Amino acid sequence: MIIGTRGSRLALWQAHYVQAQLKEIGITSELNVIKTQGDKIQHLTFDKLEGKGFFTKEIEDKLLAGEIDIAVHSLKDMPTDQVEGLTFAALSYRASVNDVILIHKERAVAGKPFQLADGATIGTSSNRRKAQLVDLHxxxxxxxxxxxxxxxxxxxxxxxxxxxxxxxxxLERLELDLSDLVVVRPSPREFVPAPGQGVMAIQTRKDDLETRKKLAPLHNVTVGECTNVERTVLNMMDGGCSLPLGVYCEQDQLGNYHVWAAYASAADAPVKRVQISRSTRAGLPEAIVESLLG
Incomplete structure (x- = not known):
């Protein structure tokens, strides 16, 4: 089985993880590293890049052409409208879902929000993060x-x-040493992550039923249900990676769904936050969208 992946350290970690999972169920595989538009164009921010799927399009093209059998992506990079002919065969476990602030040791200020002084610079290319950072500080x-x-x-x-x-x-998957930095971990219920954050998606051709059947044991059902809520909200808001929208859904031990969402019309616009809990997913994304836009 040929696995298509981007070439960054994190993308390769994810591809090797899936490769190890395949080996456990008796499937041998090899990697095919593919450069995407997002990898090639480093001088533009995400909202300036053309269209949606700038970390995925070239990989999906090779999948459709039959040059690779499966593709491994970060779910949060994936457009909510799947390319015609492609589908998700499996979604992984979910790693820590939150965003992390990493501060130069001499710049941390105890007692301030996020341990950062007024006027502190914080690097991020995400409109979602920019909006929530300025909203909270x-x-x-x-x-x-x-x-x-x-x-x-x-x-x-x-x-x-x-x-x-x-x-x-x-950061967790790369096992990076952060001991020289001050690490602040906001709660995902307060600083709401991107839809699908922390999840790997395995994509294949819709008509490749044999591969889909082989990959079925790798699918995490609960993660699939929760990220479906998150990504349905994103889809209904007609959003891509540059939309200032955070959505996080978790399921409790009783099977109830709890959703936190934060939305701004632009990176420098006010943030609206909602929290809704229900016993079923039916109508849940619609209720979130209605509350965000109401």
Whole structure:
């Protein structure tokens, strides 16, 4: 089985993880590293890149052409409208879902929100993060940054920025040493993550029923149900990676669904927050959207 993946350290970690899972169920595989638009164009922020799916399109093209059998993606990078002919065969376990603030040790200020002073610079390319950061700490100055996880971390390490914000899942999966930085972990119920954050998606051709059947044991049902709620909200808001929208759904031991959402019309616009709990997913995304836009 040929696995298509991006070439960043994190993307390769994810592809190797899936490769190990396949091996456990008796399937041998090899990796095919593919450069995407998002990898090639590093000088533009996400909202300036063309369309949706700029970390996925080239990989999906090779999948449709039959050059690869499956693709491994970060679910949060995936457009909510699947490319015609493709489908998710499995979704992984969910790593820590929250975002993390990493601060240069000499710039941390005890007693301030996020341990950051008024006027502190924080690196992030995400409109969702920018909107929520300024909503919770109006004195912050978000600054656009691009690059892989180690490159962005270095912005805080060198003091070029006072802090950077990254997804906890990537930091955990790469097992990076953060001992030289001050680490602040906001709750995902307060600082709402991207839909699908912390989850890997395995994609294949819709008509490749044999591969889909083989991959079925890798699918995490609860993660699938919760991220479906999150991504349905994103779809209904007609959003991609650049929409300032956070949605997080979790299921409790009784089977009830709890959803937190935060939305702004732009990175510098006010943030509206909602929290809704229900015993069923039916109508839940619609209720979230109605509350956010109401």
């Amino acid at each position: 109006p004195g912050l100055v978000p600054v656009d940054i691009r690059g892989n996880v180690p490159t962005r971390l270095n912005k805080a390490r060198t003091g070029e920025m006072d802090a950077v914000m990254l997804a906890a899942a990537g």
